[in-house]
Amino acid sequence: MAYAVGVGGGNQGPPKRQVKLEKECEFRIEVGETPLRLRLVSGTAEVFGTELPPEIWLTFHPRLKFAVFTWYGATLEMDGTTETDYTADETPMITYVNVHAVLEGRRKRAKASSTTNPDSSQGPRVMVVGPTDSGKSTLSRMLLSWAAKQGWKPTFVDLDIGQGAITIPGCIAATPVEMPIDPVEGIPLEMPLVHYFGHTTPSVNVELYKVLVKELSLTLERQFTGSSEARAAGMVINTMGWIEGVGYELLLQAIDAFSVTVVLVIGQEKLCSMLKDVLKNKPNVDVVKLQKSGGVVSRNPKLRQKSRSYKIREYFYGIGNEFAPHSNIASFSDLSVYRVGGGPQAPRSALPIGAEPTADPTRLVPVNINHDLLHLVLAISFAKEADEIISSNVAGFIYVTDIDIPRKKITYLAPAAGDLPSKFLIVGSLTWVET
Secondary structure, X not given: OOOOEXXXXXXXXXXXXXXXXXXXXXXXEEEOOOOEEEEEEEEOOEEOOEEXXXXXXXXXXXXXEEEEEEOOOEEEEEEOOEEEEEEEOOOOHHHHHHHHHHHHHHHHHHHHHOOOOHHHOOOOEEEEEOOOOOOHHHHHHHHHHHHHHOOOOOEEEEOOOOOOOOOOOOEEEEEEOOOOOEOOOEOOOOOOEEXXXXXOOHHHOHHHHHHHHHHHHHHHHHHHHOOHHHHHHOEEEEXXXXXXXXXXXXHHHHHHHOOOOEEEEEOOHHHHHHHHHHOOOOOOOEXXXXXXXXXXXXXXXXXHHHHHHHHHHHHHHOOOOOOOOEEEEEEHHHOEEEEEOOOEOOOHHHOOOOOOOOEOOOOEEEEOOOHHHOOEEEEEEOOOOXXXXXXXXXXXXXXXXXXXXXXOEEEEXXXXXOOOOOOEEEEEEEEOOOO
């Protein structure tokens, strides 16, 4: 059933070709170094839960990995070369859509009871967990798109600071999803709630990560209180691939913080069993094991790093270079840069005998503007005062391109011209070298 074409060096022969898919089959594609155009010629098909428009060419960007699935059969036409592509007739899609059907029922019940019993008007809060490269963000996208297609506006929460599905890496973020997610453009951003952690692994400052998760959950809780529609639609939460030790503790904390009602475990027997055991006293939490899709591609650390760089570049330039970011100059005195965490709380002499000084994970440390900031990505906080930085979300990001010490000037790239929304900037360890 599977026919692989063009593995390694792209396809031979004419670039345009048609692919016929039988019902409930999936065509898996890894785009090469040049864009790939694809269109639906006949039948119906979807990418990540979003239906493809008939007869319209879509351009998929280089290095993108995606799958086209059809429930009833379809013919596709491709123009361009792929790194690899093949058809699979074994996919977990039936199981995934069954999960969606159960969630849909819960949303309808929540909506129906919002007038009679506000306490039971909470729709499903779904958390997708599993090891690195198990297909968590793909499943999250499908569940969100299918819900949006039914007219709901579920909230997407992304806790994966390593990759960043909503905005750049190093952030935890949330945004309502009102339309099925565009297979090429990704998640449309109206006004996402974003907290900047500033690093790509929580191990740099575990306590700060926990604090930011809690902050985000409290903000969403307040929003849900004011909107029965958002409450009934519920949320889909994407998590990190770190599932052991501290990573496992962070999963449990997030389940608690967001009052999760459904935990979907992808392809990890041990994790599923541990979660079932630890959550057995919470009767309102269902833990469900799902199989991993055979189309999931493992990425080595170098590829993951590359993917982070693309994500940062995309923030400033857009997916297809459609944005024109601005280079701006500011005086050192116009900006206040802070790092969160670090610095001992008290000198050794002030501590009880034998006690070690510990760094305060949420302490704000002012940072002098110098060459250390070159090539760093800084977040612009909405905070009005410095002590509000941790509890405030961020307005956006800048990228430092030059520091002129004698003139006390900093040059940075920003998505738009004009003054920054705030003088408070947060620095982490997120670097990017523009190529």
